[in-house]
Amino acid sequence: MYIPAHFHETDPSAIGAMIAAHPLAQVVAHTAQGLVANPLPLLAVDETTLVGHVALANDMHNVVRSGSDVLIIFQGNNAYISPNWYPSKSIDHAVVPTWNYETVHIHGRISFQHDNKSKIDAVGRLTKTHEQATNGAQAWKMADAPPDYLAKMLDGIVAIQIDITRTFAKPKLSQNKSADDINGVADALHQRGDKDIAAAIRQPDGSD
Amino acid sequence: MYIPAHFHETDPSAIGAMIAAHPLAQVVAHTAQGLVANPLPLLAVDETTLVGHVALANDMHNVVRSGSDVLIIFQGNNAYISPNWYPSKSIDHAVVPTWNYETVHIHGRISFQHDNKSKIDAVGRLTKTHEQATNGAQAWKMADAPPDYLAKMLDGIVAIQIDITRTFAKPKLSQNKSADDINGVADALHQRGDKDIAAAIRQPDGSD
Numbered sequence: 001m002y003i004p005a006h007f008h009e010t011d012p013s014a015i016g017a018m019i020a021a022h023p024l025a026q027v028v029a030h031t032a033q034g035l036v037a038n039p040l041p042l043l044a045v046d047e048t049t050l051v052g053h054v055a056l057a058n059d060m061h062n063v064v065r066s067g068s069d070v071l072i073i074f075q076g077n078n079a080y081i082s083p084n085w086y087p088s089k090s091i092d093h094a095v096v097p098t099w100n101y102e103t104v105h106i107h108g109r110i111s112f113q114h115d116n117k118s119k120i121d122a123v124g125r126l127t128k129t130h131e132q133a134t135n136g137a138q139a140w141k142m143a144d145a146p147p148d149y150l151a152k153m154l155d156g157i158v159a160i161q162i163d164i165t166r167t168f169a170k171p172k173l174s175q176n177k178s179a180d181d182i183n184g185v186a187d188a189l190h191q192r193g194d195k196d197i198a199a200a201i202r203q204p205d206g207s208d
Numbered sequence: 209m210y211i212p213a214h215f216h217e218t219d220p221s222a223i224g225a226m227i228a229a230h231p232l233a234q235v236v237a238h239t240a241q242g243l244v245a246n247p248l249p250l251l252a253v254d255e256t257t258l259v260g261h262v263a264l265a266n267d268m269h270n271v272v273r274s275g276s277d278v279l280i281i282f283q284g285n286n287a288y289i290s291p292n293w294y295p296s297k298s299i300d301h302a303v304v305p306t307w308n309y310e311t312v313h314i315h316g317r318i319s320f321q322h323d324n325k326s327k328i329d330a331v332g333r334l335t336k337t338h339e340q341a342t343n344g345a346q347a348w349k350m351a352d353a354p355p356d357y358l359a360k361m362l363d364g365i366v367a368i369q370i371d372i373t374r375t376f377a378k379p380k381l382s383q384n385k386s387a388d389d390i391n392g393v394a395d396a397l398h399q400r401g402d403k404d405i406a407a408a409i410r411q412p413d414g415s416d
Contacts, residue, residue, distance in 0.1 A: 024286045036209070039286075096361050
């Protein structure tokens with residue numbers, strides 16, 4: 001991925017926050033059938049490991065061999081940026097449109113696990129993370145489902161693990177613009193209802 | 209991509225609407241350096257062609273040869289779906305979490321154009337589409353910028369065209385659930401502020 005210096009994020013905690021805020025990944029592999037991808041929510045266990053699961057009916061775990069290199073693409077909020085939103089436009093009109101976005105590309109090696117322990121671990125981690133964030137004290141738990149139903153559900157999935165080899169993070173959020181132009185963009189997006197990316201543009205380190 | 213029948217969209221106008229609503233694509237290629245991807249806003253000129261542009265400084269147009277197969281990934285609104293949101297949970301608790309999303313995967317052959325006509329065509333189409341949608345009668349036009357500045361900007365880009373070979377569209381929006389559970393999910397997401405995906409779930413054909 002092309003990353004000019006002003007859009008290059010290397011802080012592991014900032015990258016972790018980008019993944020945690022937008023955990024739906026596209027898992028891409030080059031196979032005998034060509035390029036294939038599948039959208040899958042993944043969880044960063046730490047800075048070196050992602051976990052998740054796929055449906056047993058998804059032939060990804062057959063056409064992609066354990067140990068293969070994969071590219072994991074996380075994509076967050078994004079928006080068209082109109083030149084009209086830059087106060088500096090009135091000076092010399094030397095402005096053009098662009099697109100702002102946050103994306104993380106992770107290269108790694110994928111492996112598939114069919115044992116119950118790995119499947120329960122992956123499902124349990126994802127469930128706990130998203131239920132606590134969504135429902136707090138009312139979090140749904142795997143134990144809320146009947147054991148035979150849960151066993152059938154686990155029979156229908158395959159756990160996946162990605163061992164990370166390289167990470168590239170690109171929050172492209174007008175960091176190359178003046179403070180006035182950054183505020184102009186953030187104000188316009190906020191007024192349009194794109195409040196998440198407006199806040200990220202105002203505070204590209206995510207501290208807002 | 210694994211697409212169960214109830215999540216498989218084949219209507220070209222519905223697929224076109226999904227791309228138009230979320231035009232930031234991840235353009236993926238398999239190269240001598242392995243898998244590489246770049247986020248780029250693309251425009252569907254018709255059902256067989258996508259156009260866009262990359263920075264001249266982006267080595268994608270060197271490491272990916274014109275004529276290469278690429279995978280174009282469009283990803284729209286997405287959200288974690290809690291089992292708590294299904295009214296049917298109270299019957300037998302036979303529910304588990306999932307993720308809802310809309311994604312379109314397009315396979316095609318990419319080509320790069322360095323001539324001014326192709327570059328102006330790509331930039332002009334993207335600008336017109338997004339400015340009219342964003343600013344209506346106040347749309348910014350390329351002619352608003354000084355000609356020498358615009359010429360310099362055009363010198364800094366390369367036009368791209370993708371000739372589409374296969375398209376896979378997967379709106380995964382609880383279509384396999386009962387009307388009550390679909391409404392429960394849409395209500396919960398709407399209350400949480402995720403109004404776009406709530407509306408898409410209520411009307412998976414995009415007619416809302």
